[in-house]
Amino acid sequence: MATFLILIIYIAFISLGLPDAVLGAAWPIMQGELNAPLEAAGLLFGMISVGTVISSLFSGTLLKKYGTGRVTVVSVMLTAIGLLGFNYAESIYWLLFFTLPLGLGAGAVDAGLNDYVAINYKAHHMNWLHAFWGVGATMGPLVLSQFILRGYSWRNGYLVIAAFQFVLVLVLLVTLPLWRKVAGEGPIKQEANQEVAASSNTAKKPNVFKIPGVKWALLTFVFYTGIEQTVNLWGSTFLVDSKGIDPATAAEWLSFYFLGITIGRVLSGFVSFKLNNKQMLRLGQSIVLVGALTLLLPLPNTFMLVGLVLIGLGCAPVYPSMLHETPTRFGTENSQYVMGLQLAAGNTGALLLPPLFGLVASRFSVNVLPIFLVIYAIILLSSTERLNLLASTTQKLAHRAPSLTKL
Numbered sequence: 001m002a003t004f005l006i007l008i009i010y011i012a013f014i015s016l017g018l019p020d021a022v023l024g025a026a027w028p029i030m031q032g033e034l035n036a037p038l039e040a041a042g043l044l045f046g047m048i049s050v051g052t053v054i055s056s057l058f059s060g061t062l063l064k065k066y067g068t069g070r071v072t073v074v075s076v077m078l079t080a081i082g083l084l085g086f087n088y089a090e091s092i093y094w095l096l097f098f099t100l101p102l103g104l105g106a107g108a109v110d111a112g113l114n115d116y117v118a119i120n121y122k123a124h125h126m127n128w129l130h131a132f133w134g135v136g137a138t139m140g141p142l143v144l145s146q147f148i149l150r151g152y153s154w155r156n157g158y159l160v161i162a163a164f165q166f167v168l169v170l171v172l173l174v175t176l177p178l179w180r181k182v183a184g185e186g187p188i189k190q191e192a193n194q195e196v197a198a199s200s201n202t203a204k205k206p207n208v209f210k211i212p213g214v215k216w217a218l219l220t221f222v223f224y225t226g227i228e229q230t231v232n233l234w235g236s237t238f239l240v241d242s243k244g245i246d247p248a249t250a251a252e253w254l255s256f257y258f259l260g261i262t263i264g265r266v267l268s269g270f271v272s273f274k275l276n277n278k279q280m281l282r283l284g285q286s287i288v289l290v291g292a293l294t295l296l297l298p299l300p301n302t303f304m305l306v307g308l309v310l311i312g313l314g315c316a317p318v319y320p321s322m323l324h325e326t327p328t329r330f331g332t333e334n335s336q337y338v339m340g341l342q343l344a345a346g347n348t349g350a351l352l353l354p355p356l357f358g359l360v361a362s363r364f365s366v367n368v369l370p371i372f373l374v375i376y377a378i379i380l381l382s383s384t385e386r387l388n389l390l391a392s393t394t395q396k397l398a399h400r401a402p403s404l405t406k407l
Helices: 002-017 022-033 040-066 068-088 092-120 123-149 154-174 176-183 187-202 214-241 247-271 277-296 302-315 318-324 326-330 332-363 366-406
Strands: none
Touching: 002 068, 002 092, 002 123, 002 154, 002 176, 022 040, 022 123, 022 154, 022 214, 022 247, 040 068, 040 092, 040 214, 040 332, 068 092, 068 154, 068 176, 092 123, 092 318, 092 326, 092 332, 123 154, 123 247, 123 318, 154 176, 214 247, 214 302, 214 318, 214 326, 214 332, 214 366, 247 277, 247 302, 247 318, 277 302, 277 318, 277 366, 302 318, 318 326, 318 332, 326 332, 332 366
16 A cells, blocks of 8 residues: 555656656747747746745645645646646746746645655655656657657746646546555554544644755755756756757757756666765765866866766655754654745745856856756755754753663
């Protein structure tokens, strides 16, 4: 039963990934057809992120009240409606309107599924789960590029992806009874569920900002998603405008970035048997920095593809490892609330950092993209190491506390 449900969750994460890279890949064509300014892509992406931040902030309360299964069904339905709206939109204003259901749908389902897997499954499942997100994110630009190469509109790509979401809604409805059953299986899961239930009955919602390390954790999410989504949104435009690569090829190259994330997360699932989350984070973030430096150096265009793939490979273990550490760092009784805040922080990074680059690029040049990525990568690595140091100190104090009470 648990195995069947994790397969359904994997498919749900494909659906999460499908629309994420399509806007960035399609924008060089959408911009001309809709007669929109370059930086409008940042506005659209920012509006999606606003909806995602809002739903992430309320996800803890929604998940406690309605359960992960029901929240997931409604969220995927909202995503499908938003994508269908993009297909029919005739102006930038209609696109802005349909960013609302896209964002609201993505935030709650992301928080719910990540927390559900972090509590009920092992670390390698978290990596493989996000590998399936990478499958969806890789497929999105590929689907789009195939329609463009065959002379069709970018709208056809959005229509096909919306249809996939509607099919997934039906699958999730059928499997709703499994969610509670799986969450109650096994002694570890039962203990965790009892602990959460007891705490919810006897205590108020915790002030998670007072928990040591939470603020540093939120900062790492801001800059991780800042890197991932800045490449997602502006990578294709960088290749077209700065390197002279045609739009169809640029869309395909961007798909290789997400393919790097996908393959990296599949490999990370196996590597996690040998390395802990902290080691996975350090390794991945170092590779991201190397990839960003590759884009910065004056190398032939082929190395731009290498740089994108390296950034994707480096990103692969970072997000799953940060998420899987949440119950360990902050306790299972706090994990749903902290998870929602972390995802809200990540979506805040997606809301602010890619549009920030868009504003700078519109006034100067898209050529500065690698500089931004290098700066973001350094901040991410530094804040993660600070969080690891703080967490290590807190754990040492916790281990010393029992011995002090015996004196």
